Amino acid sequence: MRTISKKLNNEEIEAFGKEVDSLREEVMSKVGKEDADHIRFIYKAYRYTEVLGRGLIHFSFEPISFVAGTLLLATSKIINNMELGHNVLHGQYDWMNDPRFNSRTFEWDIVCDAHQWKFYHNYMHHTFTNVLNKDHDYGYNFTRLTEGQKWKPVHLTQPFTNLFLAMNFQWGIGAHGFRVEHLEIPKKQRNKRSLKDFKKVFFKKIELQVVKDYLLFPVLAGLNFPKIILGNMIANLIRNLWTYAVIFCGHFTENAESFTTDEIVGETKAQWYLRQLKGSSNLEGSKLFYTMTGHLSHQIEHHMFPGMPAIRYREVAPRLKEICEKYGQHYNTGSFLKQFASVWKRIIAYSFPDSIAGKLMGNRKVYLEPKGMISQPSFQISLPAKEKSVTLT
Amino acid sequence: MKTFPFIYNQPKEFLKFLQPGDWADFLLGEINPRFSVTTVKAKVIAVREETADAKTLVLKPNWLWKGFVSGQHVPVTIEIAGRRVTRFYSLSSFPGEKYLSITVKRQAGGLVSNFINQNIKKGDLLELGEPSGEFVLPKVLPSKILFLAGGSGITPIHSILKQLQANQFKGKVTLLYFVRSYEDIILHSSLEEIVKATGFLEIRYIFSDVPREGFDSGFLTKEILQKYTDDIKSYSVYVCGPGPMQTKALSLLEGNEVKSELFLLPGQSQLKVKKTGTVDVFLSLSHKTIQVKGERSLLEELEDQGIYPPSGCRMGICHTCVCKKSAGSVTDLSKGEVSELGEENIQICISRAESNLELEL
Numbered sequence: 001m002r003t004i005s006k007k008l009n010n011e012e013i014e015a016f017g018k019e020v021d022s023l024r025e026e027v028m029s030k031v032g033k034e035d036a037d038h039i040r041f042i043y044k045a046y047r048y049t050e051v052l053g054r055g056l057i058h059f060s061f062e063p064i065s066f067v068a069g070t071l072l073l074a075t076s077k078i079i080n081n082m083e084l085g086h087n088v089l090h091g092q093y094d095w096m097n098d099p100r101f102n103s104r105t106f107e108w109d110i111v112c113d114a115h116q117w118k119f120y121h122n123y124m125h126h127t128f129t130n131v132l133n134k135d136h137d138y139g140y141n142f143t144r145l146t147e148g149q150k151w152k153p154v155h156l157t158q159p160f161t162n163l164f165l166a167m168n169f170q171w172g173i174g175a176h177g178f179r180v181e182h183l184e185i186p187k188k189q190r191n192k193r194s195l196k197d198f199k200k201v202f203f204k205k206i207e208l209q210v211v212k213d214y215l216l217f218p219v220l221a222g223l224n225f226p227k228i229i230l231g232n233m234i235a236n237l238i239r240n241l242w243t244y245a246v247i248f249c250g251h252f253t254e255n256a257e258s259f260t261t262d263e264i265v266g267e268t269k270a271q272w273y274l275r276q277l278k279g280s281s282n283l284e285g286s287k288l289f290y291t292m293t294g295h296l297s298h299q300i301e302h303h304m305f306p307g308m309p310a311i312r313y314r315e316v317a318p319r320l321k322e323i324c325e326k327y328g329q330h331y332n333t334g335s336f337l338k339q340f341a342s343v344w345k346r347i348i349a350y351s352f353p354d355s356i357a358g359k360l361m362g363n364r365k366v367y368l369e370p371k372g373m374i375s376q377p378s379f380q381i382s383l384p385a386k387e388k389s390v391t392l393t
Numbered sequence: 394m395k396t397f398p399f400i401y402n403q404p405k406e407f408l409k410f411l412q413p414g415d416w417a418d419f420l421l422g423e424i425n426p427r428f429s430v431t432t433v434k435a436k437v438i439a440v441r442e443e444t445a446d447a448k449t450l451v452l453k454p455n456w457l458w459k460g461f462v463s464g465q466h467v468p469v470t471i472e473i474a475g476r477r478v479t480r481f482y483s484l485s486s487f488p489g490e491k492y493l494s495i496t497v498k499r500q501a502g503g504l505v506s507n508f509i510n511q512n513i514k515k516g517d518l519l520e521l522g523e524p525s526g527e528f529v530l531p532k533v534l535p536s537k538i539l540f541l542a543g544g545s546g547i548t549p550i551h552s553i554l555k556q557l558q559a560n561q562f563k564g565k566v567t568l569l570y571f572v573r574s575y576e577d578i579i580l581h582s583s584l585e586e587i588v589k590a591t592g593f594l595e596i597r598y599i600f601s602d603v604p605r606e607g608f609d610s611g612f613l614t615k616e617i618l619q620k621y622t623d624d625i626k627s628y629s630v631y632v633c634g635p636g637p638m639q640t641k642a643l644s645l646l647e648g649n650e651v652k653s654e655l656f657l658l659p660g661q662s663q664l665k666v667k668k669t670g671t672v673d674v675f676l677s678l679s680h681k682t683i684q685v686k687g688e689r690s691l692l693e694e695l696e697d698q699g700i701y702p703p704s705g706c707r708m709g710i711c712h713t714c715v716c717k718k719s720a721g722s723v724t725d726l727s728k729g730e731v732s733e734l735g736e737e738n739i740q741i742c743i744s745r746a747e748s749n750l751e752l753e754l
Contacts, residue, residue, distance in 0.1 A: 028699070036475025047419050091679070094701040097477040100415065102703055104678070104754075107410070115678075123680040204401040208410045216411075307699060 004255060005278060006328030016327045017270020023319055024305050027312050031095070035309040039093050039101055042083050042291070049076035057231035058221055070231045074238035075292075080109040081243060082294025087310045089118055110170045113205040116177030116198070124180060126306050130251055130258045130279035136180045138251070138258060140165070140172065144350045146258045151353045158351045159344075169240040169247075178202045242292075245340055246283070250299040253281040254342040254361070255332050276303035277324065281332035282317070283339055290314065300331065426518050433457045433521040438492060440515055443579045447498040447545065448510050449485060454493060454521060461524035463487050463556035464549040464631075466654075468522035468706055469495065473508050477520075479705040479713075480505045483633075483654075484524065485548040485580060487555035493521075496579060498545035522711065528633065528654040530556065535629035535650075536564040539622060541613065541642050543571045543634020544579075549654060550633055551580045558591050567621055567628075568596045571613060571638060574603035597621055613641050625649065672746050676700070676754040677719065687746040690726060695741070695754075702741060702754055709743035716741055721750030 008016065049072045056069025085108035087093070093101035100106075107114050120136060128134035132148045139145045143162060144155045165172045178198035185194060213232040218225035257278040264275070283289075283297040290297045290313075298313035301320060308316070324331040334342075349360035399407070414431045421428035427436050435452040443449055461467065461484055470479045486494040500506045513519075528549050534557075540550045547570060557566065572578050578598060588594050597609065599617065604610035609617060618625060625646070632642045632653040639655050671684040674691070685694040692704055692714055705713030709727045715738050723732050723744040731747055732739065741752070 032474040032476075034475075036472070044419075047416075051420075091701075094703075095699075096475055097701065097703060099703065104703065118678070119680075127680075200401065207399075207401045208407065211407065212411065 005330040008274075008327060008329075012327060013270045013274060014268070016323065016329070017268070017273050019323050019326075020273045020304060020320070021269070023316065023323070024308070027305075027316055028308060031309055031312070035093070035311060036096050036098075038309070038311045039084070039088070039096075042079060043100065046076055046079040046084055049073070049079065053235070054217065057228060058217075058224075060227070066227065066231065070234045071238070073231065073235035074242075077109055077235055077239040078242055078292055081239065082246070082296065083291050083310065084108075084294075085110070085114075086294045086296070089114055090122060090306050092307055092309045109209070110174070111202075111206045111209045112170060112174035112177055113201050116181055116201055117173070119184075120177055120180035122306070124184065126303065128264070129276055129303055130256065131264055132258055132260055134261055134264075136176065136183065140176055141179075143252075143347060145252055145346055146350065147354055147357070148258055148260065149350075151350075151357075155351045159348055162347055166241055166244040167237060169244040170236065174202055174205065245336075246293045246296050248343045249281060249283055249336070249339045250296055251279055251281070252343045252346055253332060253334075253339050254346055255330060256281050273304055274329070276300065277329060277331070279303070281334075281339060283336045284333055285336060287314075289336070300333075427453070427455050429455060429457065431457075435493065435519055435521050437513060437515055437517045437519070440513065443496060443581070444498075444577050446510065446577075447496060447579045448513075449494050449496040449580070450509065450513060450519075451486075452493045452495070452519070452521075458493075458521065459523075460488055461493075462529045463552040464529040464654075465524040465526040466528075466549065467495070467524040468711055469505075470520040470522070470705075471505065471508065471513070471517075473504065478505055479522070479707070479711065481706055481708070481710060483526075483528075483549035483552065485551050487552050487559060489556075489559050496545070496548045496551075498579065525710075526654065528631065528652055529553070531629075534560075534562065534564065537628045538564065538566045539625075539628040539630045540566065540568040541571070541630065541632040541634065541638070542568065543638040544573070544577075546633035546635070546638075546654075547572075547579050547584075548633075550631060551583065553631070554584070554587050554594065557593065558587050562591070562593050564593060566594045568594065569599060569613075569617065569621060570596060571599050571601060571634065574600050575605050575608075595621075613638055613645070615645055618645060666745075672721075672749050674721075674746060674750045674752060676752055678754055685746050689745065691723070691739075691741040691744050691746055691750075691752075693742075694746070700754070704742055707742045709740050712740060714741045715739070717753040719751040719753060722747040723750065 053069050053072030053074075053076055056065050056072060058069075060066040060069055085106065088101050088106045089103050089108070091103040094103055096102075103118070125135050125137040130138055132138060132146070139149065143158050144151060178195075178201060181198045182190065182195045213236070214229055217232065218228040221228045259275060259279070264271075267275070277300055280299040280303045282300050283293065285293075285297060295310035295313050296302060298310075298317055301308075301313035301316045302310065304320070305313075305316070321331050321333075346361070349357045351357075352360070402410075417430045418432070421430065427434045433454050435454040435458070437450050438453045439451040441449040441451065464483070466481045466483045468479050469482050470477050472478075482495040482497060484493055485496040486492065497506050497509045499510045526549075530553060538557075540553075542550050550568065554566070554568070568584075570578070570584075575598070578584075584596055588596060599609045599611065601610065601612055609620075611617070622628060626649060628649065630642075630646055630649050630651045632639055632646075632651060633655075636655060639653050643651060643653065666688055668687050670686075672687050673682055674685050674695075675682045679700075681700075683695070683698050683700070685691065685698075688694075690707075692702065692707065695702060702716060703713050705711035707714075717736065718732075718739045719736050720734065722734050723739055724730065724747055725732060725739075726743040726745055732744075734748075
């Protein structure tokens, strides 16, 4: 993968990291009532859209109120997943000490179990962002997005499998969760039993979701039940398409880089920041758009500061961009359409072998960061938890 | 027995998943913020200034409030800069009154007590927990009671006195109230009213900082006790006040039946230590390893690093912060005991790291 950022020497990288750190500290010191009010407003919006949406679907007699109800329910599910769920599960609001917004107790309106998601997303994906074979979100194991992944004929189908994934995205991320947990167990301990246990967590959550959307609410409507099932299906479909689109724009746009496990050995905090920057891409739009993406429109900021209340990314972004310009680092941003188009360009290009993919992508060269730059790292990527044991003194 | 469609989940789990409590609270809260089906929410209907640094909040709780016994305390949760914080306060009203009240004196450096004194106004909302505490009257009332109050320690005693007044107590009550100066007497007018309205109460104010003519000054001593009691052994004694006063009282009153109540302010435990070096705390649910010094409670040290586990009273009463320790050893600050190395549940607000730890957080 080619980089379009300036290559920095060690001192420059550390200075960059320092500036990013001080920006983070400054903004975090302001976190308080405003952020609490924001998440409570979001919670309200989520509750109201759900009541109104389900109510309209239930009591609609003509298509207009049915469509309005379905759209409201889809909105509710999007808010629940993105601005509320995603951010709460990152622990952004743990400081409020409010059980409704605590990452330990929150469960969301999606078939993916929150606890499994926190493992593969908060830990694996956010620590090893875009590191092949370590970040299991990179292509979700079936989409080839870089020369670093070996081409197989099956990849020719990836434009179609991705369309299928987009429509069933919640099932995709749900199934991803238990598989990643299984893969991250040391090989010797992996067995059918452990896979079954992880699967059961997923199935438990599926059952809750399916019963709620496709049994409980339809039953409440009596003979009108097909309408409720249809409304819930469409709402889930809209939410799936939207979250797929937003999430794929986060790391799979044209200029988002990928890394190898060798590159992150002994990585310092500053180098980690740089990797987050190079591996992520932003979307531009209105404040409503930002909220509906759960501020994943600010993927770069989110990846540098995953624990910061998301609404703060709006004020962080222009300042971070300035720092990036100062250090000659590419700040990957663009409109939703432009970024989403470039994601699909990449999905289609890399479905072909490297010779064709290279041509389609503009003959990019593989660029590797020099290794072992800092002899004494002040911050180290830790090993996966399950391989680590606590030593007692 | 699980029946279709309950293959993986029990019906109870389904019910929990549908969040009936959260839904009800949300909808009721939209009608009136005081309404709830899960939490006692109370509206401040009056704020009374007691002294320059103490205020009484008169509270109107919702229907979930089940009442209390005079002398008990209650966890009070308020929001400060978006963050919910909990502290325990004694109820200063007595159960027969229409509304509840708590009386809060500012503590030097106290987050909540200062916030209540500065910012809480009529119309604000706060959350109450379940009242608890053994600092209450026995079923069979003794004939002679001695109350020893220090500073804001008067609040539960005030509640008990009001209760005795309501019961038309026939015995004899002596209250020795140790306070910095005449102006610092909390609930002064109400105490005087009880004296006037009843015949059983005798109050002696004793000033520790600013002497006043006609009053005693100083701290609790044997002489003062003897001066105001005839036969000390015949009294039931209630002590509520700062730590040194309680220690003194307990040593002077050996052999008596003494009930005492002492609130340790957060972070006030005597077991603070200085250590060299750090220990590693591995948080197994968030896959983070952080270094702590092991000088203060785990909760405080985690919060310093931007990790906010759920917490409540911060003094080991409410058990909000309980979490599983899978490995390592901690010191229980309330007992001063060092724990085993193995798996157990600990309250992180009163536990200090002794060795490398693994916590389920």
